[in-house]
Amino acid sequence: MSPTIVTEGLRKRFGEKTALDGLDLTVAAGTVLGLLGPNGAGKTTAVRILTTLLRPDAGRAEVAGFDVVRRPDRVRAGIGLVGQNAAVDEALSARQNLELFGRLYHLPTASAKARAGELLDQFHLADTGTKPVKRFSGGMRRRLDLAASLILSPRVLFLDEPTTGLDPRGRTEVWTAVRALVAAGTTVLLTTQYLDEADQLADRIAVIDTGKVIAEGTPEALKSDLGGDRLDVVLHDAAALPRATEVVAAVTGTRPETDPDARLVSAPVRDRVAALTETVRALHDARLAVEDIGLRRPTLDEVFLHLTGHSTAAKEEEVPA
Amino acid sequence: MTTLTQAGGGRLRWTLVDGWTVARRDLLHWLREPAPVIIGLLFPVLMVLMFGFLFGGAMAIPGSADYTEFLLPGMFAMTMAFGMEATMIAVSTDVQRGVTDRFRSMPMSPSAVVVGRCGADMLNSAAGLVVIIGAGLLMGWRAHGSVGATLGAVGLLLLLRFALLWIGIFLGLVVRNPEAVGAVQILVWPVAFLSSTFVAPATMPGWLGTIAEWNPLSSTAAAARELFGNPGWGGDSWVTEHAVVLAVVWPLVLVAVFFPLSVRRYQRLSR
Numbered sequence: 150m151s152p153t154i155v156t157e158g159l160r161k162r163f164g165e166k167t168a169l170d171g172l173d174l175t176v177a178a179g180t181v182l183g184l185l186g187p188n189g190a191g192k193t194t195a196v197r198i199l200t201t202l203l204r205p206d207a208g209r210a211e212v213a214g215f216d217v218v219r220r221p222d223r224v225r226a227g228i229g230l231v232g233q234n235a236a237v238d239e240a241l242s243a244r245q246n247l248e249l250f251g252r253l254y255h256l257p258t259a260s261a262k263a264r265a266g267e268l269l270d271q272f273h274l275a276d277t278g279t280k281p282v283k284r285f286s287g288g289m290r291r292r293l294d295l296a297a298s299l300i301l302s303p304r305v306l307f308l309d310e311p312t313t314g315l316d317p318r319g320r321t322e323v324w325t326a327v328r329a330l331v332a333a334g335t336t337v338l339l340t341t342q343y344l345d346e347a348d349q350l351a352d353r354i355a356v357i358d359t360g361k362v363i364a365e366g367t368p369e370a371l372k373s374d375l376g377g378d379r380l381d382v383v384l385h386d387a388a389a390l391p392r393a394t395e396v397v398a399a400v401t402g403t404r405p406e407t408d409p410d411a412r413l414v415s416a417p418v419r420d421r422v423a424a425l426t427e428t429v430r431a432l433h434d435a436r437l438a439v440e441d442i443g444l445r446r447p448t449l450d451e452v453f454l455h456l457t458g459h460s461t462a463a464k465e466e467e468v469p470a
Numbered sequence: 471m472t473t474l475t476q477a478g479g480g481r482l483r484w485t486l487v488d489g490w491t492v493a494r495r496d497l498l499h500w501l502r503e504p505a506p507v508i509i510g511l512l513f514p515v516l517m518v519l520m521f522g523f524l525f526g527g528a529m530a531i532p533g534s535a536d537y538t539e540f541l542l543p544g545m546f547a548m549t550m551a552f553g554m555e556a557t558m559i560a561v562s563t564d565v566q567r568g569v570t571d572r573f574r575s576m577p578m579s580p581s582a583v584v585v586g587r588c589g590a591d592m593l594n595s596a597a598g599l600v601v602i603i604g605a606g607l608l609m610g611w612r613a614h615g616s617v618g619a620t621l622g623a624v625g626l627l628l629l630l631r632f633a634l635l636w637i638g639i640f641l642g643l644v645v646r647n648p649e650a651v652g653a654v655q656i657l658v659w660p661v662a663f664l665s666s667t668f669v670a671p672a673t674m675p676g677w678l679g680t681i682a683e684w685n686p687l688s689s690t691a692a693a694a695r696e697l698f699g700n701p702g703w704g705g706d707s708w709v710t711e712h713a714v715v716l717a718v719v720w721p722l723v724l725v726a727v728f729f730p731l732s733v734r735r736y737q738r739l740s741r
Contacts, residue, residue, distance in 0.1 A: 204740050234568045298572075
């Protein structure tokens with residue numbers, strides 16, 4: 150199938166600051182691309198350009214078969230956008246919101262009403278009645294926001310940090326809704342700072358930093374690129390950390406990372422079982438008391454740290470567009 | 471289900487249809503949250519009562535005319551000026567909450583957002599004018615001019631509101647955070663009071679009086695006094711003599727400046 154979203158060399162500057170520095174992306178129809186990066190990496194700028202809200206300085210972008218600069222009207226007819234803040238009317242009820250947006254999508258009154266009813270059921274908002282949106286929970290608002298962007302059943306859905314500021318329950322609600330849409334064939338571009346969110350929802354991940362894609366692949370592939378699994382050893386006593394680090398270094402042939410607060414020694418390993426058994430034996434021989442030991446896949450946070458040299462949290466604010 | 475109808479020739483129609491839908495959203499707000507609307511409508515009435523009965527006794531109008539007769543046309547003009555804040559707050563709130571972005575990402579008429587705002591605010595201000603005129607009539611204020619002149623005065627008041635609407639839209643797009651909105655709100659007061667609404671500019675220090683005379687609000691208030699046949703504050707300056715002309719020219723100048731500025735600002739959302 151042809152790609153539903155394509156960008157080539159997308160560039161955008163805000164004054165002195167370069168938000169996008171030649172962004173190349175391809176999203177195949179019916180798949181979810183997770184756009185992952187710290188604050189200020191250019192995620193929101195990319196979404197704003199792709200949803201026709203912002204003009205690029207250079208480069209080209211096509212969404213649902215149309216150029217975003219030349220045919221914004223056609224692009225708008227084929228997309229849905231869920232931004233960082235639930236863009237719905239606070240004073241109106243869920244139904245009034247959906248009917249309002251339905252009419253603005255040029256549905257006849259009866260169809261707008263019918264569609265609002267369908268979406269209220271689909272997103273479990275039917276029992277909110279006439280309650281104004283301002284009294285909704287964060288998860289409910291976001292679900293309504295999502296419902297409002299799906300009035301025309303768009304082929305492409307943009308989710309810009311859809312669960313930022315939500316509690317775990319709200320996040321699960323949004324994730325469930327997104328999974329259902331993807332199962333029904335919607336193409337999704339999702340930006341997130343939450344690595345587990347990309348891991349949960351995305352077929353492919355593009356890691357961006359300072360406006361460029363610095364790595365792309367399936368979540369599994371990105372993790373494998375890091376050097377396979379990791380071995381974590383939690384010690385009983387923090388004082389044993391230096392000696393344990395030496396032991397793990399000798400067995401794995403790497404330089405392990407340590408976390409004194411967690412009394413943790415962590416090292417990448419290639420041969421999973423051999424590394425585990427040998428480490429257990431070596432620690433035992435060194436008479437080091439171990440509280441926990443195990444193998445695990447690296448987190449995307451570690452992928453990110455590895456790729457960019459800085460963690461996801463430590464970056465300046467995103468440029469408001 | 472793509473039922474899109476942006477066919478050629480239908481553009482103006484969709485601007486009006488979508489604009490009406492956007493305006494209806496505000497009308498729904500009035501029904502769902504009547505308290506702020508009622509307070510907004512009654513606030514000028516409170517001001518009239520305050521100035522009419524509290525200060526009225528101490529206010530002397532040249533020619534010893536009735537202060538209520540003098541005050542009301544000024545309050546009508548001021549009511550129109552207060553509407554500007556409502557416009558500004560509504561516009562900036564929608565930008566902040568991302569509602570404007572949602573509209574801009576939808577296949578609706580792009581100008582409908584502004585057309586709808588304009589329609590809703592003009593309706594709101596017309597209602598406000600009806601309430602304050604009603605209060606004035608209860609307090610003994612009367613329009614003494616012909617029907618034509620009376621309607622002309624109402625028209626000039628709404629024209630002022632229409633002009634201030636564009637300042638409100640412009641400021642709402644410029645001012646993004648609620649704190650700054652508060653600051654602009656506070657600034658509206660001296661601008662509104664620095665006029666001939668409550669007192670004769672002649673009683674102010676020279677330069678201040680001149681500014682007050684040239685305040686667009688003063689021109690509309692003076693023109694309304696003239697057309698309603700209410701006492702003015704006298705004075706024989708050029709501005710006073712040509713109040714009606716200026717009450718037309720001033721708003722048109724404001725629209726000529728702030729309409730393009732607002733449009734440009736709106737387009738700059740995509741820069």
